[in-house]
Amino acid sequence: MEKYDLIIIGAGPAGLSAAVYAARYKLKTLILSKSMGGMAAVAHKVCNFPSYTEIKGFDLMQKFLKQVEELKVPIIYDETVKIERTKNEFLVITKNKKYNCKKIIFAGGCERIRLKVNGEGKFLGKGVSYCATCDAAFFRNKIVCVVGGSDAALTAALLLSEYASKVYIIYRKENFFRSEPAWIELVEKEKKIETIFNEEVAEIIGKNSVEEIRLKSGKLLKTNGVFIEIGSVPETKSLDSLKVKKTDAGYIITDKNQKTNIAGLYAAGDVIDSQLKQIVTAASQGAVAAYSVYQELKREE
Template structure:
């Protein structure tokens, strides 16, 4: 038989786990579904310094604490990749690669994934010098030279992490100034191991057939071309939403993000969206947690009003 829940949360990142906490504390039956371990991208973050209550905490440690809270009032957890969702009005059907579920309320917290450069060599040298996670792969480049592509918070935060391992970190950014928080910029500019290449786009990742040996760069001001030697390339140029299973519901915008109102409600009654998957400006752990609390509480109110 198809398993039934009051609330199903797709995605067990900080927003999803907070939704599960709030909904289960309201005595609703709750299932969290995720295709990987709980915590999402927090598990790929070394030091989290901007989450209230902790001056600094390891990403996996914060994930574990949130999971313990989320399941403390009876919320369940299941592995699975969601293939499709059907809106049946008063209930929704969620189909994964393992099971099918029925729910009164659906909360989407699937987050986003790293955007790729789309240049020659990126796919070829994936796992052989090209990475999107410094915490995962930084140790392979101890005392070696690496490149970080990007200028936002993630790019600079991971550059600082890599500077503790690598002999040299070169940040390549398409603009003439960073977009990262001022505190991160100040640390990076003060770090002797971190260098910057401004107004430049990576046009190709080069290698010897087995591993990366550098990149080709195009200057956006004078169209000059150059090369930067390196043993590894870490790419942080933004994210794309993981919303493919939900596009048939008509709740995504032209870029794939999910717009909501302040109650985290989508266009479809009974379907909420939270965290990095939403069309919003600031995508941080703290904002995802806020979204999750709002959605979890409003899921309870939605069910109450429809009983």
């Protein structure tokens, strides 16, 4: 089994930034990831990453990836199912193979929260979507609704308004208290978007695809698509056999060097307990984690 100094789990902003630093420290590094670019790659428009006034999330992550490829850090697209501690090393078990390494940077991000209503599973890919960037173009001249009230929900609604004839935002709170004022202003200006506050989706209804939704109040709303943007939970299942310290909500607790309570295990990005979950902060934490790994390996030599 080939042995690495460092395995990075996740190829989102945190993992790819860690890889850039690790490569420059000449660490023998491998990236294992389920997907390229993570959540950032599905962001419709990124307007707050320094150096770009506006860029599509996918295009930005392609640039992260290109740099990592130029630095010759290998990436294997595979899901890590389990991580075990063996003496002073780690055994990383993926769906297809096992790997050995001295240190790990865990940058697995978060996964989308399901709405858990009737019809959600049945119509997945037939009107139900968790990714407006991926699916908006299928709803040209159709009616869609976005469920949620965060920045992700508002940007999804704005993107959908470029294609759909009508976009409803359904949000259970009385205002968009969690969103950036700049996005709220754009949503309020867009004539195709209608917001329904203090409401929830109770059921998604249709025959072969979504035709309407029933709201908690009992009201029926005709729609061809339901875009679910109600947040995410940290993706830490593969760490279950290690006793990693987490918050009650499941976010990994790290120190200022991105170190977890498990020797040799570092974490960065959306998966950790942090105040601001953004591309720029994930990238920064990834860089700090790689620096800490480098320092620790040097001390151990």
